[in-house]
Amino acid sequence: MTFILAKALGAVDWFNGMPLARQPQNRYYIHSHHIFPQSLLYSELYDPNNHLDRKKVNEIANRAFLTAATNQALSNRRPEEYLHEVEERFPGALDKQFIPKNPDLWRVSAYEDFLEARRALIASKLNDFLNSLLVEREETQRRPVSELIAMGESSFIEFKSTLQWDLRQRKKNPALRHSVLKTIAAFLNTEGGTLIIGVEDDGHVLGMEHDLALVHNSPDRFEQLLANLITEAIGPQYNHLIRGHFESVNGEQVYVIEVEKAPEAVFLKGPQGKEFYVRVRTSSRALDPEQTVEYIQMNWG
Template sequence: MRNKTNINKSVFSLFKQMLTLQLTFFIIFFAINFYVDYEGLENKSPVSYILTTDVITLSIFLLISLFIILFIFIRWHFNTVEISDGFLQYRKGLFLKKFKIDFKDIQSVSFEEDILGDFFEFGTICVKTAPNGKNVKISTINSAAYYASILRRYIKGNRTYSPKSKEEIYKLISRAEERGVEFKSSLRWDIKLNKVNKEIEKTIMKVVCGFMNAEAGILLVGIGDNGEIIGLENDYKTLRKYGKDYFEVHFYHLVSQMIGKEYMHLIDVAFYSLEERDICSVQVFPSEDPVYLRSDNQEIFYVRAGNTTQPLSIREAGKYIKSHWKG
């Protein structure tokens, strides 16, 4: 039995469901009360000398309200997502029918957060499955971005390929940058300016985009141009929470925003400790269709040229696309 991860729904989901059902019940109840002749019922009732119609009505209202609250709480409590043994299991529907998705059928995992979700740290995990490309959305999940990255990690462990070992990482560094390998000292921290620099993030996404439009490649973050092991500590300090989990979350967020959620499955992120410093290995796989980088309201096509990443003009891109993706 492998490690198991249980993901619970956000408390916001509980309050939202309670408010929605209670409000619906309130409207229906008082609409019915509007048409009921309580005076006539009270005259006919054998218990009218003990309980007035108002007391009976209020008691019914409170009992049904209590039942709704209890039902929603039980439903929310058992509405969990489970990741284990090569499957993603979740419950859906009024009576929480269980669904199971094999990791082998998952093409990509992403997440969505609105303004409210970003503030209260909940969102929707989006799972795209094969072969029909169906999207499964699991809403109001606590720390959706974090658990989306955890799910990707489980999926990677069940794929036929495996990340590079520490020894192989050292070999890549010793060979220095070559075709299909790129070193970057950080994801977003500018060592020279001593602050976060969005242009560095953009540069890294250019490399990822270029690899996808070529024959794949490996990006090592935390390694200087000369092979010096710098580490990710400066990047960690700039994130919402310190550590490699949120580094991975932010990396996938950049891919989602600047390249597209549909290409997340082409990326395999792994971390290694070299000389007591974390470095990140990003294995990028080739895309089956052209990939564009979205930046400054533009879409730019990048390719690898030797050990560099270069943009192509519209004419050049058209020619490259025609030759690279024949048919």
Template sequence: MQTKNVHLLLVEDNPRFLNELLEWLGDYGYEQIETATSVAQAKEKLGKPFDVIIADMRMEQDDSGFAVIDEVKARNLSSVVIILTANDTVSDCRTAFKMGAWDYISKNMRGNIFDILHESIQEAIAYFNRWGNVQNEQWINENIETLDRTYFGQYIAVINKTVIDAADTEEILKRQIEERQLRRFLTTIRKIGELRPISELIKLPESDRLEYKSTFQWDVRRNCENKDLRFSTLKTIAAFLNSEGGTLIIGVEDNGNIFGLEKDFSLLSNGNLDRLERTIIDSICQCIGSNFTQQIKIRFEKIDGKDVCAIYIKKSAKKAWLQKTNEKKLEFYIRMSNRSEPLDLPNIYDHL
């Protein structure tokens, strides 16, 4: 980030000092500067994105600078806050840093205060350009299991230890952040979980973590619909849930030939990717349980001009049972090598 592109908000109620501050910052090369003379005005201005906010401590109230920090945190804004005050105290300085201020600068310091402020801004830019937000990274690592359940396979944007947006790709997420006019200065973007592209997976043979199916409910041999084939997909999903997780690819034959999803689309009214995904999710909810959908991510890719579906399944802490439609019998599956195998009651007991 170049100096001329840094967006600054100056919150200062002393007109004389504010004009002097504007003049000095202009000399340093800052071009994107807006001002506010009160906390109320600052709150209105914060509807726009700023990288750095420089706030006086005592304006309408003695703790006006803290009110600015509180507002930034309440809105989950990605902004650095620097307190610049003539009424400096050790207590205020300590409180400012505990609240997350980047710096606390006294107007009574020796030397050129504006040089010191400029150095602080540049240090903030250099630090975050290089390291990002360490607190956000630590928070993500500490909460990775919870985030994994909610955002598995997605990119998330975190500000002030809060997920403010998520998307399937980094490009889409960045676009969403820009549309919300959030500066990315303090925004941490992280991918949660690893979803390998289908084009890479289909080069691999079937295993305890990977399986292929030609279709979801189209009978290739009989060349017609066969809804019983859904349970072939569902038992594989249940087996992955009960084992170490895995990926099920639909639209690819065992030999790696791309069969595609056109036949499955033809069995759905207005058949398309969304309708097929909804049908698969509904089947999971009905026969395995809606609470397991958090461990499942469905994606589509076009390979050799044909649509292919990948269902990524995470290992579940809760055991998954498969119940066929209109049947009371429950079945229990696990992965054994490259197969999904049912267990009888004694083996289920041993497994549990």
């Protein structure tokens, strides 16, 4: 969850200054960096053979998210040496990763005080972020579909041009269904949301002509197809949290899917196995196993 929160708040890499959300792949993929290096803590404070000591060294409050290159460059440097350099080069970078600004806390001798201060910052930022999402969600729930489209995509609003009609190839493409399903799963795992099929990313209303043609122009068959896909890929136990209906906008039909937050973690059956998605601003992001465990612990205990 801290990684998602950091990206949502615009966290940047501490070497190249690029937002984490826009980092390239390969050697620049994101690492979980120990702010206080493990070797430093084990040599001066803790016993590497003690289970409780290892938990303190590796806890979330001692992690920041950086590219692999930056993580390697910082290596075993003391935070009291490099954190002020980061803030000088990229003002606000420490705030965006919830780093206490008091330099006295950057000393190894103050490590546990640093952890306590950073835990408080993470909790405060997380509460503010979740509260902002709830306010935004309440706003979207009260608006008609035409206004939601005019508002554009957000944490709670997503547009999909089609369910399974490939606009480029001009033919049916079942692989496109996964994009709709992962958005539904992400809404279930975050704070809910509204998915509108038949609308392009820029808000242009395409309508449902092509998708309906694939089911013999039967709205009932379309809804049954979608219900079957959700049941197979997400699970029938979540059907009561997902409601859909057709609606006319500017003379075109669109399909509106309202999703509520699930009371537990929801996994999507994907091409490579189970996948876990969450909503981060205007996109649905897959989390890796470590991030998934952290997110579940933070949200459902």
